[in-house]
Amino acid sequence: MKALLVNYEYCTGCHSCEVACRNELGLAAGEFGIKITEVGPYKYTEDLGLENNWEWVYVPVLTKACNLCEDRSKLGKLPSCVQACQAWCLYYGEAEDLVKKFDGKTRWSLFSK
Amino acid sequence: MADFNEYMDTVNREAYHDGEWQWQEGDLTVTRTTHWSPPGCHMGCGVLLYTKDNTLVKVEGDPLNSVASGKLCMRCLDMPEAVNSPDRLKYPLKRDGERGENKWRRISWDEALDEIEIKVKDIKKNFGSPSIVVVHGTGRNIGWQVPYFASAAMETPNVSTFGFTGFACYLPRMIGTSAKFGDMVLADASQCHPDRYANKDWAVPGCIVIWGNEPIKSNADGFLGHWLVQCVQQGSKIISIDPRLTWWGARSAYWLPVRPGTDAVVGMALLNVIIAEDLYDHDFVEKWTYGFEALAERVADKTPEWASQYCDCDPDDLRGAARLMATSSSCAIQWGLAFEQQLAALGVTECAADLMAITGNIDNPGGNIFIRCAFLIEKRYGLGDDLIDPEVYNLKLISKTSGINESNIVSCADTDAILSAIETGEPYPIKMFWIQSSNALACPGMDAPRVYAALNSVDFVVVADPFMTPTAVAVADIVLPVAMSCERNSVRTWWTPVRSMVKVTSYYEAHSDEQIVMDVGKRLCPENWPFATDEEFATWYLLDQRSPGGTLFDKDFRQLVEQGGTEYWDWDETYYKYEKGLLRPDGQPGFNTPTGRIELWSFGYDRWGVDPLPYHLEPPESPLSTPETFKDFPLVLSGGGRSFEFFHSEHRQLPTMREFHPWPLVMINPVDAEKYGIRDQTWVWLENSRGARCKQLATITEQTKAGIVHAEHGWWFPEQEAASPNFFGTFDSNLNNLTQAFYVGQGGIGSPIKSMLCKVYPVQDGDKLPHEVVAEQGNYAQWEPGQRYPDIEEPLVTYIK
Known part of the structure; x- marks a missing residue:
């Protein structure tokens, strides 16, 4: 099964995936095939014993408009969001291959339908 | 990863x-x-x-x-x-009413060129060519074209950005490292290698210091910030030196939230720790540097505890950051605009350069590489200025007090000297402005109302831009439509690789920057413009530029285009060039400085009349320098941080960008919001001690520390009324209502743009808007022509060395 993997530890919230996707799908203003959500910034009141006690993270979310760029894939091209992703944190492929990237250290999420 | x-x-x-x-x-x-x-x-x-x-x-x-x-x-x-924006300029326009009325008549290019030719020739004859000022915007693809135009068509030495006091953008870092290193320097994110992160010589930086910029948003100085995100994924540790919490600070080993304008204090403390704890690279210091003892003596008492009283950073964090810098496999410093948007611009630059040097992070993989523009195509700013009669060139408007100007290391004119000439008529009056892709009122013009008054007093103003800007509406007599990137044949080298842009579309009568300067140049000084087409002009830039031997490149414009538009230069990707005799004209190992070494005690600085060792200058108004003023204006006001949606004052007319970022945002910490009664997403005034103010939308966030607010720059509202007095609302949210001209650091370099004091309070219905103040009384305070505003309070703390 095809899926999109996000190593959201490194997402910078730059909006490139959102705009590239909208270009591909031709969506109207305010509509998205992928949209970034944001948590933080805040500092944990308890010391979590981490190098950095700040939380500030972005996670892209796929909407029902996303078709994993079926047409682009047929042409051998990367999904538009993966190609544009400035943070190099998006991956596309078979779900069972993608999960092998989980490294036990950074935060990941796998999206499919 | x-x-x-x-x-x-x-x-x-x-x-x-x-x-x-x-x-x-x-x-x-x-x-x-x-x-x-x-x-x-x-x-x-x-x-x-x-x-x-x-x-x-x-x-x-x-x-x-x-x-x-x-x-x-x-x-x-x-x-x-x-x-494809409907707001784009399609045709040349001539003013058809009073300035500011936004009434225009479409004219042909021939009519525009005729009028410009007549006016320029008349001004040259009656007032001399230096009475023409040529202005271009930062970062636009006109960095060689417009200076050449100024020299080879207008015959004026007065080419500059305008309204931007203290050369407060990158130039201080460039001349500072040129003096101390003999070359310019960039953090090494593998960008000089065509095979990038896979290159066998490259190594991931052990530690990256992100200092005074948010590179993923600004991408400044030919450096793409996201390159470093890739480095972080490969293991680079982060030190963030920034009053704001950024993406970097939230992922850092150390975040040093410096009080704006005191970065040199941080730098001196880092040097102190590395030297006092004997963490410096003895071998490199002994072999390749000059003046270490003087540096060590200068910073011997600059302990983290000493520094914290000025910069508000935790002493333990300063100590930890210094140790990490010195003990990492390599340390790259990605520095930014905050360096020069404070008074001690050259002092901060010295600190950073010295940190690179004493830790041995010079021209090393994953450290700080020495860089020249690809194939030596671009040799220096000011292309063609030798074409100007030396007697005329000597009339360049420069500050009389600046040693840097006397040394002529800076090719551009001094914006304060231009402003003074407009206001006083001395040493000669200014009769014409040629403004190509610069929006002085909305963006670079410090004390925007004063810049408006100055420009509006100039007899003849031409603005070339893709859009009708506030500056064009307010002061232009002729407006020329500029083509966009996909509509021009052009080349660039801002470092490496050399790159071409090729024309694939056209838009009504918009002409490329190259076409515009060629067409005007041929009218005025045809001998300097022997190019039949823009492609010939680009090829001349790539291969020739009048110099014997030309450049080191060997392909013409069309060849570069047809190989995909880029070519890398092997010199830039070579490490340890100082060991290989690649830096000095004599081919000997060492650095291209008077001593052949990196000068920790800098002869260049000394010659300019600038402290040759690290120093700090306190902002003219600050909690320490003006405690009385601080009681009434209790917040440090920083600003100008970039956003993903905009480049300076551009992109404001694009619906997608405004969908993501509709309004100018001022960051306020929740503690201050509570204290001053500010609610999230409401409009607030930022006001300074001379009563100047602007309004922005409050965003309550932990991204800024309590006591510091951060506002945006470059705002105008293309959807609003263009005509006077509103001018697309450009004065109303303009942080530059609060900045000022004529306040500079040592050598005439640096300006306290990012370190002011202000108070914050909610906007009320019926409040007088800044554009109404400008229309009624010109400005918020009176000034003497050619002079800065008098100090409200004599600063207590000034020079720390």
Whole structure:
């Protein structure tokens, strides 16, 4: 099964995936095939014993408009969001291959339908 | 972790037409090229332009171009919206009413050129060519074209940005490192290697210091910030020196939230720790530097505890950061605009340069590489200024008090000297402004109302821009429509690789920057403009530029275009050039400085009349320098931080960018919001001690520390009334109502733009708007021509060394 993997530890919230996707799908203003959500910034009141006690993270979310760029894939091209992703944190492929990237250290999420 | 090799190995090269520069996909033509501007930024990423019937339909990043590997920012992805914007200027316009009425008459290019030719020749004859000032905006693709135009057509030495006091953008870091290192320096994110992160000589930086900039948003100085995100994924530790919490600070080993304007204090403390704890690179210091003992003596008492009283950083964090810098496998410093937007610009630069040097992070993999523009195509700013009669060139408007100006290390004129000449008529009056892609009122013009008054008093003003800007409406007599990046044949080297942009569409009568300066140049000084086409002009830049021997490049414009638009230079990707005799004209090992060494005690600085060792200058108004003023204006006001959506004052007319970022935002910490009664997403005034104010939308956030607010720059509202007095609302939210001219640091360099004091309070219905104040009384306070505002309070703390 095809899926999109996000190593959201490194997402910078730059909006490139959102705009590239909208270009591909031709969506109207305010509509998205992928949209970034944001948590933080805040500092944990308890010391979590981490190098950095700040939380500030972005996670892209796929909407029902996303078709994993079926047409682009047929042409051998990367999904538009993966190609544009400035943070190099998006991956596309078979779900069972993608999960092998989980490294036990950074935060990941796998999206499919 | 992103695997660069895996990414490149799995990209389907056939699908992206490897080896081709232009092809068809269905009914679309695809062109492999690069983009610079307009609309702009400082980068030149590889793009695939999709066009149909003379229209730009879509832009994608080019995965096979090594500059950005197919990654692309939202502004470039949205380029069709800019290129096809209904707001674009289509034809040359002549003012058909009073200035500011926004009444225009369409004229032909011939009419425009006729009028410009007559006016310029008349001004040259009656007042001398230096009475013409040529202005260009930062980062636009006109850095060699417009200076050449100033010299080879206008015959004036007065080319500059305008309204931007203290050369407060990158130039201080460039001249500072030129003096101390003999070369310029960049953090090494593998960008000089065509095979990038896979290059066998490159090493991931052990530690990256992000200092005074948010590179993923600003991409300044030819450096793409996201390159460093890739480094972090490969293991680089982060030190963030920034009053704001950024993406970097939230992921850092150490975040040093410096009080704005005191970065040199941080730098001196870091030097102190590294020397006091004997963590410096003895071998490098002994072999390759000069003046270490003097440096050690200067910082011997600059302990972290001493520093914390000025910079508000935790002493333990300062100590930890210094140790990490000195003990990492390598340490790259990505520095930014905050360096020079404070008074001690050259002092901060010295600190950073000395930190690179004493830790041995000089021209090393993953450290700080020495860089020259590819193939030595661009040798220096000020192309063609030797064409100007030396007696005329000596009339260049420079500050009399600046040693740097006397040394003529800076090719551009001094903006304060220009402002003074306009206001006083001394040493000669200014009769004409040629403004190409600069929006002085909305963006660089410090004390925007004063800049408006000055420009409006100049007899003849030409503005060339893709859009009708506040500056054009307010002061232009003729407005020329400028073509966008996909509509021009052009070349650039801002470092490496050399890059071409190729014309694939056209837009009504918009002409490229190259075409405009060539057409005017041929009218005024035809002997300097022997180019039949823009392609010939570009080829001349690549190969010739009048110099015996030309450049080190060997391909013409068309060849560069047809190989996809980029070529890397092996000199830039060579490490340890100082060991290999690659830096000095005599071919000997060492550095291109008077001593042949890195000068920790700098002869260049000393000659300029600048402290040759690290120093700090306290902002003219600050909690320490003006405690009385601080009681009434209890917040430190920083500003100018970038956002993903905009490049300076550009992109405000694009619906997509305004969807993501509708209004100017001022960051306020929740503690201050509570204290001053500010609610999130409400309009607030920022006001300073001379009563100047602007309004922005409050965003309550932990991104700024309590006691510090951060406002945005460059705002205007293309959807609002253009005509006087509103001028697209450009005064109302303008942070530059609060800045000031004529306040500079040592050597005439640096300006306290990012370190002011203010108070914050809610906007009320019926409050008088800044544009109404400007219309009624000109400005918030009175000034003497050519002088800065008198101090409200004599500063207590000034020079710390």
